[in-house]
Amino acid sequence: MKKIDFMLTAFRDGFQSVYGARVLTKDFMPAVEAARHAGITHMEFGGGARFQALFFYCNENAFDMMDTFRKTAGPDANLQTLARGVNVVGLDSQPSDVIKAHAQLFKKHGTTTIRNFDALNDINNLIYSGQCIHDAGLKHEVCVTMMSLAPGWDPTGKIHTEEFYEKVLREILKSGVPFDSVCFKDASGTSTPSTVGKTIAMARRILPQGTKIVFHTHETAGNSIACCLEAIKAGADSLDLSMQPVSGGTCQPDILTMWHALRGTEYTLDIDYKKIQEAENVFKDCMSKYFLPPEATAVNPEIPFSPLPGGALTANTQMMRDNGTFDKFPEVVDAMGECVKLGGFGTSVTPVSQFYFQQAYSNVMFGRWKKITPGYGKMVLGYFGKTPVEPAEEVVKAASQQLGLEPTAKTPLEINDADPKKGLKPAKEKLEAAGLPVTDENVFIVATCADKGLMYLKGESKINGIRWAKDAKPAAAADGAKTCKVTVDGTAYNVSFDGDNVAVVNGKRFAISVGEADANAAAPAQSSGAAQEVKAPVPGAILRFSAKEGDSVSEGQEILVMEAMKMETAISAPKAGTVSFLVKQGDQVQTGHPIALIK
Numbered sequence: 001m002k003k004i005d006f007m008l009t010a011f012r013d014g015f016q017s018v019y020g021a022r023v024l025t026k027d028f029m030p031a032v033e034a035a036r037h038a039g040i041t042h043m044e045f046g047g048g049a050r051f052q053a054l055f056f057y058c059n060e061n062a063f064d065m066m067d068t069f070r071k072t073a074g075p076d077a078n079l080q081t082l083a084r085g086v087n088v089v090g091l092d093s094q095p096s097d098v099i100k101a102h103a104q105l106f107k108k109h110g111t112t113t114i115r116n117f118d119a120l121n122d123i124n125n126l127i128y129s130g131q132c133i134h135d136a137g138l139k140h141e142v143c144v145t146m147m148s149l150a151p152g153w154d155p156t157g158k159i160h161t162e163e164f165y166e167k168v169l170r171e172i173l174k175s176g177v178p179f180d181s182v183c184f185k186d187a188s189g190t191s192t193p194s195t196v197g198k199t200i201a202m203a204r205r206i207l208p209q210g211t212k213i214v215f216h217t218h219e220t221a222g223n224s225i226a227c228c229l230e231a232i233k234a235g236a237d238s239l240d241l242s243m244q245p246v247s248g249g250t251c252q253p254d255i256l257t258m259w260h261a262l263r264g265t266e267y268t269l270d271i272d273y274k275k276i277q278e279a280e281n282v283f284k285d286c287m288s289k290y291f292l293p294p295e296a297t298a299v300n301p302e303i304p305f306s307p308l309p310g311g312a313l314t315a316n317t318q319m320m321r322d323n324g325t326f327d328k329f330p331e332v333v334d335a336m337g338e339c340v341k342l343g344g345f346g347t348s349v350t351p352v353s354q355f356y357f358q359q360a361y362s363n364v365m366f367g368r369w370k371k372i373t374p375g376y377g378k379m380v381l382g383y384f385g386k387t388p389v390e391p392a393e394e395v396v397k398a399a400s401q402q403l404g405l406e407p408t409a410k411t412p413l414e415i416n417d418a419d420p421k422k423g424l425k426p427a428k429e430k431l432e433a434a435g436l437p438v439t440d441e442n443v444f445i446v447a448t449c450a451d452k453g454l455m456y457l458k459g460e461s462k463i464n465g466i467r468w469a470k471d472a473k474p475a476a477a478a479d480g481a482k483t484c485k486v487t488v489d490g491t492a493y494n495v496s497f498d499g500d501n502v503a504v505v506n507g508k509r510f511a512i513s514v515g516e517a518d519a520n521a522a523a524p525a526q527s528s529g530a531a532q533e534v535k536a537p538v539p540g541a542i543l544r545f546s547a548k549e550g551d552s553v554s555e556g557q558e559i560l561v562m563e564a565m566k567m568e569t570a571i572s573a574p575k576a577g578t579v580s581f582l583v584k585q586g587d588q589v590q591t592g593h594p595i596a597l598i599k
Helices: 010-019 025-037 049-056 064-074 094-108 124-135 160-174 194-206 224-233 254-263 273-288 309-324 326-343 350-365 374-380 393-403 412-417 422-434 440-457 519-526
Strands: 005-008 043-049 078-083 113-116 137-146 181-185 213-218 239-240 482-490 491-496 503-507 508-511 532-535 540-545 558-564 567-572 579-583 592-597
Touching: 005 137, 005 254, 010 025, 010 043, 010 309, 025 273, 043 049, 049 064, 049 440, 064 078, 064 239, 078 309, 094 124, 094 412, 094 440, 113 124, 113 503, 124 137, 124 160, 124 309, 124 412, 160 181, 160 194, 181 194, 181 422, 194 213, 194 224, 213 224, 224 239, 224 254, 254 273, 309 326, 309 350, 326 350, 326 374, 326 393, 350 374, 374 393, 422 440, 482 592, 508 532, 558 592
Parallel strands: 005 043, 005 239, 043 078, 078 113, 113 137, 137 181, 181 213, 213 239
Antiparallel strands: 482 491, 491 503, 503 508, 532 592, 540 558, 558 567, 579 592
């Protein structure tokens, strides 16, 4: 029988696909130990959204997590991370020095293999990043990214087919970038079994003999086992598999499910299924206190018509819950299709999947193409590389006008290396200005995580955005909680208190603190009619201030920046005057919340 290898994705992709990557290190280490005991030696343990999420939401250092994981998994484990080509572990693309530092630092902190992909399948985004991985002494797993297109989307019939993937693979081979294995990565789980089988068979024919071929998919659309079987029959050597409670649904298929599907065939996973069951029980116990979104466990037949990947689906639905807009989710899914079609058919995987979702969200909330989001706009203008086909002219024109940028044919590496605001040097200067230790790790954190990375290092961050199972209870379940109706500016809110630190507003829980009233802070609310109130246009968090308290500002001048749905929204002064702020950095606000006054 032929043994099929597998990588356990539970502790990176599983976390990202179910919990928005927001899981505390101490909570899942017993599951890592259990997986090791079950004989699992190849695990995904970082990269992707897990790097930023630890700083943004968990108030933890991703490098510390990696060190702890390596110690727990043992010195011989093959620990793998995910890199987004020239983006490495950021949503924005990076210059050469950051890309090189990424490989070196991940090697230092326990990484064995880095899987390297580009959502646009632009080989220029893989060459330098792959060379850096190789030069750092790591195994380089280069990727071809996959998805399917809904009927009628591509009249040429030449995009995201086996012929398309063959062209990409031949470009990788022609480039000369060194690699140890090749992964065909379908983050949306929408590829058809037929296309998967033909693509893997093609790769087996043209790759050098003995090259390891890996197949990655998600169960989001219900095709994962069928696709995995076709991949194996066509010559794939390894699969990505997960464990309960982060398997199936938006995640990879479960190890035990795949083992069962191979029973009676000429292939085997060669596992002790009883030990795997024991490991899954430990893992389920570890994660029992985390809220499990119902959509994370479901197969969604609409996904092939969006296509929204598992790794981004629950992260976005959770943010929509936080922002009180979850009722718009079906409309956003429907709007994603147009963003894919008119945006150049880049693969729906991070960061492009997030660009699609953000633009679809914007189109639903503000009107079709009325507000081009920065990521999507820069993508169609060429700032992240070349899309598989040219984006629609109307979208390119709108993006250029709204963002004030011209289309470009330069590579992201050329653009970023020439940008004085990007790289290790400006990150180091920010650390020095803040009086923080200048270490290789700290410089990289600021370079890739920007303001939020700096906030973490300054000790200004706190655990936020993690969804606990206990908080999913309806407001009425709170012991002794009494609900009252509070009407503000004509809008009624049902409010109750669960203890001293939680307020439940219209069924949504908020962490609060109660103290003595600050007479000075309340003063702006008593200002005369000459002062104009600035209100939050969307739900989100206060990211940074562009003006100082008491500054004189002109009409249209940016005064602060909010973050919502991983997008930055600049807030401008509605008139000239003196600005005073009613919020502080990190505050979560809802639409219409007063955030500043202009006198």
